[in-house]
Each structure stands twice: as C-alpha cells, then as structure tokens.
Amino acid sequence: MKSISIAVLFCVAVLTSCTKDKITQPKVLPAITQKHQQAVALSNNFGIDLYQEIKNEEVADKNIIISPLSANMALSMLLNGAKDGTEDAILNTLRINTDVTANNQTCRDLMDFLPNVDPAVTLGIANSIWYRSGFSVLNSFLDVNQSNFDAQISTLNFSAPNAKNIINSWVENATNKKIKELIDEVSADHVMFLINATYFNAPWKTTFDKSETQNMPFQLTNGNSIQVPMMFSNKIEMDYFTDSNIEMVGLPYGKGNYNFYAILPKTNNDLAQLENNFTTAEWHNWINNAQKVKNYGLYMPKFELDYEITMNKALTAMGMGVAFSNDANFTGISDAEKLMVSKVKQKTYIKVDEEGTEAAAATSVEVVFTSLPPTVSFNRPFMFVISEKTTGAILFMGRIMKPIK
Incomplete structure (x- = not known):
C-alpha cells in the first residue's frame, strides 16, 4: 500500500463565478457551454495571478487563504459602474476578454448552476450594495447588479454610530457567523460599499475515521516541527x-462535483518553488492527468484558520491601479460625483476535519469621493452676524468665545 503524508499543504480554489443570496433549487440546471468554460478558465487566471501577487507581499511563513470567487464577484459588481479606461483596467485585471454585458451573463448562468449542482454541498453566495443616504446613485447601476448578482440594495445613514455594525451583521449572517468585522470603519468620505459574502459547507464523499486521528509532527520550512492532529484513511x-x-491528491465532496486538492512539493523542491511555478497550464495538466486510486494511505492535518488581506497592492500590480486614483472613472455609479476605490479587503475562514470542509469569505470594495468637498469647522472662537439679504440690515452680531453658558 502506498502511503502519502501531506506535510506541507498548498490548496487552490480557483472557481470564479457569481451566485445568489437566497439559494433555490431550479428544476433544470443551465447548460454549461464551452463559452462558459472558457470564461471560467480566464477567471481562474485572475485567481492564480491574485494569489501570486499576495504571496509576494506576505511573509514567507504565513498561511494564506483567499477566495478568487468572492473577489471576482465584488469586482464584477464594481465593473458595472466603471467607464472608459477604468472599465478596461478592471476587465484586464479580472482577465476577462469579453465585454461587461457578457461577463454579467456568464455570472448569471453560473449563479444558477454552482449552488445547485450537488445537493449534498451548501454553497451560499450573497451580494449587497450599501450607499450613503442622500448620495445620488444611478438606477441603471443598481438595476444591473440586482438582476445579474441578486444584490441587496440598502441606503444607510453612514453618519450613524451603528452603520458599521449593520453592514458587518449582514456579512456575519451571510457567512454563518464565520466572517466578523469585515468593515473597519465608515468614515466621512465613504459613499458606498459593494460586498460579496460566500459560504461553503461540504461533507467528504468518504469521511475520515475520527479514531484514526492522532497528533503527529508537521515539518515547518525552518526545519523545526510541531505536533498537529493528523487524520488518516486508506x-x-x-x-x-x-x-x-x-504529489497531488483530490478528495471529493458530496457526489464529486466539488473537490479539495492538496499539493505537496517533493522533498527536493520547497513550497516557494511550487508556488512560483504554479500556472493555469500546470494546474490543468495536474487535474487532467490525475488517476483514480483507492486504498492509498493518506495523512491529512486537521486545521481551522482565518486570514485577511487588503488587496490594493496586488490589484494595482495586476493592472487596476487607476481605480484607486483620482483618475478613476465611475460615472456609471453616479454622474453627480467623482469617485474612486479606497480599499478592497477580503477576510476568509476555513476548517478541515474528519467530516468535511467549512469555508467562508467576504470581500468589500469601498468607494469614496476622489476629493472631498471643503470642510469648515467652527471649533474655535468666531464672530457671527444675522442679517436680512434684501436690505442688508444687521439684526444681531457678536462673537462666540465659549459656546456654553
């Protein structure tokens, strides 16, 4: 019997798509055509490139968990408000070679397919748009995101102390309480938050026997080892x-549509080299040439981890820098104000145990004014005058040295 010890784990989840808030079971799943598969393949390029950029900015020994799916969905909603060079930049960053309308249609079709392809797997994906009360948003922008992404649209008093809590509560509920405090603050310059929340819960097709799990050494890149709970099955x-x-294994969930792939570098090749050489072509080569095997001994660590990253640097390196600058064109969101993206942030969670996998992600795109209107604050002594405009008559005047009795 061959035995595989998964000691250094590199997991890739590269589905990128869009689905709906409330999951319903359609009578007939939409047909997934070659055109859909080509679009998803290009979106997978986005996921792999995004991972590479984030990996380059993280410290070498830190866990990384990202959701290309969640990031793609949030940015695809933003794309509906971008124009001219900003639209082109986001399309290129998402590695999309079609127009915005075609991307929306692909998302709509995948939205109806992915959550329903395996009844044993729970895939919940919710989208929402929150904008400041009084801020002028084009109905066309809201309508296209409602129809293609089932986005929940909410007007909110961003000045209220509980504004942040309201948005975070929505995210928490949409991720089965796995993602908390996605939004750090709602400041005076925020006008909109575009948010995706994704929740995944899937049982293994064949579960691990809990009685086989025991503490075993896991070798770290610095040569040391730690004791971790290690599952086993043959x-x-x-x-x-x-x-x-x-070496790569693919463990099926449910009826087999969704799989967990774990990729282990050979002893003479470290994880950094594996990551650097990881491409879409290599990925397709591995999964297309994998063989079905049974009775191999498999050791897999149990783990429960979370992660967060601000993606501005990575997305800028991938070509989206204009969206974060004063040159951004988001006149498809509002033609009354000049807007830019201030932050794209993602938080993730994953738990792998004997029963299966639970994972969640939330991505926020924060939109602000490119330049705030001037602010005048009377927070020190000042004079005042009350007058009538037609005659110019002064009724009262004075100074305020201390605005209390």
Missing part, C-alpha cells in the same frame, strides 16, 4: 497525480 477513492516535482 479507504478514500481519490484523484492522484505525481511527477518529478509534486
């Missing part, structure tokens, strides 16, 4: 691929 039918550089 009863799982799984995908298996190996070459001179890696």
Whole structure:
C-alpha cells in the first residue's frame, strides 16, 4: 500500500463565478457551454495571478487563504459602474476578454448552476450594495447588479454610530457567523460599499475515521516541527497525480462535483518553488492527468484558520491601479460625483476535519469621493452676524468665545 503524508499543504480554489443570496433549487440546471468554460478558465487566471501577487507581499511563513470567487464577484459588481479606461483596467485585471454585458451573463448562468449542482454541498453566495443616504446613485447601476448578482440594495445613514455594525451583521449572517468585522470603519468620505459574502459547507464523499486521528509532527520550512492532529484513511477513492516535482491528491465532496486538492512539493523542491511555478497550464495538466486510486494511505492535518488581506497592492500590480486614483472613472455609479476605490479587503475562514470542509469569505470594495468637498469647522472662537439679504440690515452680531453658558 502506498502511503502519502501531506506535510506541507498548498490548496487552490480557483472557481470564479457569481451566485445568489437566497439559494433555490431550479428544476433544470443551465447548460454549461464551452463559452462558459472558457470564461471560467480566464477567471481562474485572475485567481492564480491574485494569489501570486499576495504571496509576494506576505511573509514567507504565513498561511494564506483567499477566495478568487468572492473577489471576482465584488469586482464584477464594481465593473458595472466603471467607464472608459477604468472599465478596461478592471476587465484586464479580472482577465476577462469579453465585454461587461457578457461577463454579467456568464455570472448569471453560473449563479444558477454552482449552488445547485450537488445537493449534498451548501454553497451560499450573497451580494449587497450599501450607499450613503442622500448620495445620488444611478438606477441603471443598481438595476444591473440586482438582476445579474441578486444584490441587496440598502441606503444607510453612514453618519450613524451603528452603520458599521449593520453592514458587518449582514456579512456575519451571510457567512454563518464565520466572517466578523469585515468593515473597519465608515468614515466621512465613504459613499458606498459593494460586498460579496460566500459560504461553503461540504461533507467528504468518504469521511475520515475520527479514531484514526492522532497528533503527529508537521515539518515547518525552518526545519523545526510541531505536533498537529493528523487524520488518516486508506479507504478514500481519490484523484492522484505525481511527477518529478509534486504529489497531488483530490478528495471529493458530496457526489464529486466539488473537490479539495492538496499539493505537496517533493522533498527536493520547497513550497516557494511550487508556488512560483504554479500556472493555469500546470494546474490543468495536474487535474487532467490525475488517476483514480483507492486504498492509498493518506495523512491529512486537521486545521481551522482565518486570514485577511487588503488587496490594493496586488490589484494595482495586476493592472487596476487607476481605480484607486483620482483618475478613476465611475460615472456609471453616479454622474453627480467623482469617485474612486479606497480599499478592497477580503477576510476568509476555513476548517478541515474528519467530516468535511467549512469555508467562508467576504470581500468589500469601498468607494469614496476622489476629493472631498471643503470642510469648515467652527471649533474655535468666531464672530457671527444675522442679517436680512434684501436690505442688508444687521439684526444681531457678536462673537462666540465659549459656546456654553
């Protein structure tokens, strides 16, 4: 019997799509055509490129967990408000080679497919747009995001002390309480938040026996090792691929549409080299050439982790820098104000145990004025005059040295 010890774990989740807030079971799943598959393949390029940029800015020994799906959805909603060079920049960053309308249609179709393809798997994806009370938003922008992303639209008093809590509560509920405090603050320059929340809960097709789980060493990149709970099974039918550089297993969830892939570098190749060489072409080579195997011994660590990242730097490196600048054109959101993106932030969570996997992600796109209107604050002594405009008559005048009795 062959035994595989998954000691250094590199997991890739590269589905990118859009789905709905309230999951319903359609009678007939939409047909997924070659055009859809090509669009998803391009979106997977976005996910892999995004991972590479984030990996480059993180410290070498830090866990990374991102959701390309969640980021893609939030940015696709934003794309509906972008114009001219800003639209082109976001399309290129998302690695989309069609127009905005075609991207929306692909999202709509995948939205009806992904949550319903396996009844054993829970996939909940919710979208929302929150904008400041009194801020002028084009109905066309709201309508296109409602129809294609089922976005919940909410007007909110951003000056209220509980504004942040209201948005965060929505995110928490949409992720089964796994993602908390996504929004750090709602400041005077915020006018809109575009948010995606994704929740995934799936049982293994073949579960691990809990009695087989025991503490075992996990080797760190610095040469040290730590004790971790390690699951074991030799009863799982799984995908298996190996070459001179890696070993990979694919563990199916539910009826097999969704899979967890774990990729282990060979002893003479470290994880950094694996990451640097990870491309869409390599990924397709691995999964297309994997063989079904059974009765292999598999050791897999249990883990429960969370992560957060501000994606501005990564997205700028991928070509979206104009969206974060005063040159941004979001006149598809509002033609009354000049807007830009101040932050794209993502928080994630994953738990892998003997029963399956629970994972969640939330991505926020924060939109602000490119330049705030001037603010005058009478927070020190001042004079005042009360007068009538037609005659110019002064009724009262004085000074305020201390605005209390």
